[in-house]
Amino acid sequence: xxxxxxxxxxxxxxxxxxxxxxxxxxxxxxxxxxxxxxxxxxxxxxxxxxxxxxxxxxxxxxxxxxxxxxxxxxxxxxxxxxxxxxxxxxxxxxxxxxxxxxxxxxxxxxxxxxxxxxxxxxxxxxxxxxxxxxxxxxxxxxxxxxxxxxxxxxxxxxxxxxxxxxxxxxxxxxxxxxxxxxxxxxxxxxxxxxxxxxxxxxxxxxxxxxxxxxxxxxxxxxxxxxxxxxxxxxxxxxxxxxxxxxxxxxxxxxxxxxxxxxxxxxxxxxxxxxxxxxxxxxxxxxxxxxxxxxxxxxxxxxxxxxxxxxxxxxxxxxxxxxxxxxxxxxxxxxxxxxxxxxxxxxxxxxxxxxxxxxxxxxxxxxxxxxxxxxxxxxxxxxxxxxxxxxxxxxxxxxxxxxxx
Numbered sequence: 001x002x003x004x005x006x007x008x009x010x011x012x013x014x015x016x017x018x019x020x021x022x023x024x025x026x027x028x029x030x031x032x033x034x035x036x037x038x039x040x041x042x043x044x045x046x047x048x049x050x051x052x053x054x055x056x057x058x059x060x061x062x063x064x065x066x067x068x069x070x071x072x073x074x075x076x077x078x079x080x081x082x083x084x085x086x087x088x089x090x091x092x093x094x095x096x097x098x099x100x101x102x103x104x105x106x107x108x109x110x111x112x113x114x115x116x117x118x119x120x121x122x123x124x125x126x127x128x129x130x131x132x133x134x135x136x137x138x139x140x141x142x143x144x145x146x147x148x149x150x151x152x153x154x155x156x157x158x159x160x161x162x163x164x165x166x167x168x169x170x171x172x173x174x175x176x177x178x179x180x181x182x183x184x185x186x187x188x189x190x191x192x193x194x195x196x197x198x199x200x201x202x203x204x205x206x207x208x209x210x211x212x213x214x215x216x217x218x219x220x221x222x223x224x225x226x227x228x229x230x231x232x233x234x235x236x237x238x239x240x241x242x243x244x245x246x247x248x249x250x251x252x253x254x255x256x257x258x259x260x261x262x263x264x265x266x267x268x269x270x271x272x273x274x275x276x277x278x279x280x281x282x283x284x285x286x287x288x289x290x291x292x293x294x295x296x297x298x299x300x301x302x303x304x305x306x307x308x309x310x311x312x313x314x315x316x317x318x319x320x321x322x323x324x325x326x327x328x329x330x331x332x333x334x335x336x337x338x339x340x341x342x343x344x345x346x347x348x349x350x351x352x353x354x355x356x357x358x359x360x361x362x363x364x365x366x367x368x369x370x371x372x373x374x375x376x377x378x379x380x381x382x383x384x385x386x387x388x389x390x391x392x393x394x395x396x397x398x399x400x401x402x403x404x
Contacts, residue, residue: 016301016310017294018059023313023359025055027352030323033146035120035331038339039348041251048241048248049270050283053149056316057209058283060153061216064160069221072164081161088157091317095150098321099137102146105325109332117332121146125197136196143194146324148203155192155206156213163214171223175214182211185274201273208275212283229292237285244282308356315362322358326351 029052031039045051068087072080103126106117118124122144126133136142143151159181163174184190185208191201218224227233246252246259247266253259270278294301301310312319330351337343 019310019313020301021055022059022316023309025052026312026319028052030327033327047245048282049278054283057212058216061213062220065217065220084160088154091150091154099147102325105328115335141193143202145203152204152206152209156210159210175218178211178214203273205274237288240285311359311363315359318362319355319359
C-alpha cells in the first residue's frame, strides 16, 4: 500500500488507501457502538465474518510499520523500542481517559434522563467497588467490554520490539513467532483476565489479534509480498465472501435449518475474542477485492468527496476516542426522541458531522498555523525595532578612508 517498504530506507509516499479505509472503519465503529441501533443491521459485520475491527487492526499494524519500522532500521533497536514504549504510554493514557470520560457521560445520563446507562454499559460493579475498580483499571485487569479495543492495541504494539529483534535473523522469523503465538493461544486457551469478579477474559485477546496486526505490519515492512491481481484469485476471494453471507447473516440463516446448523458448526472458527481463522481469511479476501477495485483508481480517493473520510483516517486515535463517547450520547438521544427513520438519520448524520468536524480541527492543530502568525509578528517587531533604532553618525576626516 506504499511505494516502498518501511525497512528499505527508501522514501515513503502516503497512500490514500490506508487513510481512506481507516477513516471508513472509524465511521462504521461509531454506528456499531450506538446502543439499540437499527442501523447496526446494515453494517458489514452483519454480512460476513470480519468487520470494521479487522480494518482498524490491520491498518494500525500497517501504520505502525510506517511510523516506527524506519526508526528500528535507521536509528537502531534502542530508539525504536523507546518510540514504541512512548506510543504504548500514549494509548494507555488515552484508554484510561476515555474510560473516565464515558463513565461521566453515562453517570450524568442516568441522573438526568430516564435510562440506567451505568447498568446498560455494565459499569455497576465499578461504581460500587471504586477501590478495586481503580486498581483493575490502571493495571488493565479490569477491561469492560466497551473499552477493550485500545488494550488489545497496546498488547499488539508491545510485541513489536520482539518481532523486530527476531526479524534481524530473518524477516520471516518474526512472522513465524506471531503465527506460533496465535496457534499457542488456541491450543492452550491463553487469555488475559478482564475483571476480578469472574473468569471472563479480554473480549479482544491481543495474543490472537496480533496475527492480523502483524500481517499489516509485515506487508508495510516489505516482509510479506502482496499477491498480484489475477482473475483466479479474484474469483476465489469473491466466491468466499459471497458464500459466507448466508451463514453470517442471521436474518437469512434463521429461516434455514442447514444454515443454522452450519453456523453452530463453524462458530468457534469465527469467534471474535481469540480471532478465529474464518475472520482472518474473510478479511484477507475482502482486502484483496478492495485493493483490486481501487487499483489504478487511487486518485479518486484524493477527490473532494473522499477528503472528509481521509481526514478522519489521518486522525484515527482522537476520532476513535470521541466516537466511543459520542455513540453513548447518540443512544441517549434516540431513547429520548424515539427511533423513527427521520430521527435515526438526523442523529447519525449529526454524529458523523461532529466526527468529521473534529477531524478537520485536529488536522488544523497539527499544522500549527499559529507558528506562521507568530513568525510574522516577530518579523514585524524586529523590523519596527530596526527602523526606530538610532543610527550612528559617521564623520570623515579629509584624506582618511572610512573604516570597514
